[in-house]
Amino acid sequence: MKNISFKLGALFLAVVLFIHVVLFIFLYTGLLHNRIEDEKKALLARGNSHRDVLEHHFDDMTLKHVALMESEAETKVAVTDANNRLLVYSKPFTEHMKQMIKKKPAVSGKGAVIQGSWRDHPYLVTASPIYDNEKRKGYVYMFAPTASIRSLVDKLTSQFLLAAFLTFVLSIILVFFLSKFITMPIINLKQITKEISRGKHHPVPAIKRADELGELAASIQSLSNDLERLKKERNDFLASIAHELRTPLTYLKGYADIATRPIDEKERLHYLHIIKEEAEKLALLVKELFELAKMDKNQFAITKERVRMDELLTEIYEKIEPVFNEEEKSLGLIIEPAWASVDEKRFSQVIYNLLDNALKHTNKGGRVEIRLTKEKGTIKLAISDNGEGIPKEDVPYIFERLYRVDKSRSRLRGGSGLGLSIAKEIIERHGGTIRVQSQSGKGTTFIITIRGEAIE
Ligand SMILES: Nc1ncnc2c1ncn2[C@@H]1O[C@H](COP(=O)(O)OP(=O)(O)O)[C@@H](O)[C@H]1O
Ligand SMILES: [Mg+2]
Incomplete structure (x- = not known):
């Protein structure tokens, strides 16, 4: 695949795909990063606000109330005591969630995200410690499902793949058109010039276009015409020369025939004289032809x-x-x-x-x-x-x-x-x-x- 349209098409594909990838990376990292940070902040804020309530009223009633509140929301909550024993949680509460809160979290007063990876975990998790006068009473854990983020990423990815696919299809169409309008005419012209150089006179199919290819076709046509004319001139010239040489030679032979017959001496001299004249003419003709040949080859020096x-x-x-x-x-x-x-x-x-x-x-x-x-x-x-x-x-x-x-x-x-x-x-x-x-x-x-x- 060495033709121009293929190269142009490949270049087009490469450039567009490059732009796609750059845009995708920007979108992916920028958008996603913001979205996840927002999510984490919101989750932590929610956990902290539950914690604030529980710091004032750490009783069954309030705990149940907190769990109830979260059971309606997409986020989930779990509250443990200072030894990480589960006191209350909103439903449904999965095994995975339990695993997450097994260990005491290393968090300070403000609380923190303890599980921030959306890629391999079904939940983002935050922990907010509950204090009663400097003494830790327990923890509020908040869970936010990461499924929606993953589906966003999936959507982005599939859209990117679709765009890449469309670009690919577009490139193929582009290659097709380029090849129809650029490569094919060039290949045709190439074929024709080959034939012309092999000596065939070839009518160049008129490419009626006002662009460079049209001009190229026209100039190849005129080149071919010139070549044909030159060829004809050369053939005519050779034929004329052959004729020019043959005629005096016929005369020479004729007069020589007569001169060798037994004729009287005066007559013989006359014919010999004619033979001499004809020979001189022939010599002149050859000299002139030689001069012209030198001129044609530019070996004819003029010293002014x-x-x-x-x-x-x-x-x-x-x-x-x-x-x-x-x-x-x-x-x-x-x-x-x-x-x-x-x-x-x-x-x-x-x-x-x-x-x-x-x-x-x-x-x-x-x-x-x-x-x-x-x-x-x-x-x-x-x-x-x-x-x-x-x-x-x-x-x-x-x-x-x-x-x-x-x-x-x-x-x-x-x-x-x-x-x-x-x-x-x-x-x-x-x-x-x-x-x-x-x-x-x-x-x-x-x-x-x-x-x-x-x-x-
Ligand atoms: N002064 C002239 N008067 C009339 N015809 C001429 C004259 N000069 C040249 N010609 C014509 O031009 C032809 C070409 O001339 P030229 O190339 O010198 O060839 P050549 O003299 O060998 O015939 C001549 O054959 C002749 O018919
Ligand atoms: Mg003359």
């Missing part, structure tokens, strides 16, 4: 340094501009002096990637621009082209891994669809953002925003 962004961009511009010219496209550079804290190598990789995309997706005579502008505390870097643009429906997915707008055509142009997802990852690791604005047929602009400072 303060870099003059205008100088970095000029450097890139000078390197890549001849490629644009070769393809009869123009590249423009519009910059302002500015600092930014970036990983130079990674950041250049992003710019090259974006420029490469722009180059691939513009026609002859097209124009691409690199533009660096400063805003308050940030710098904005835009790479725009007036090329084919991206269809509206593809824009939201452009940064996803392996996503390409035109699968067949871009394959020929050598894209893996990983470039932008790597770029996004790198920019975000820099604490920046990258977004795209594009219109089909008009052109595309990628805008990177990172923290930086202007140089006035």
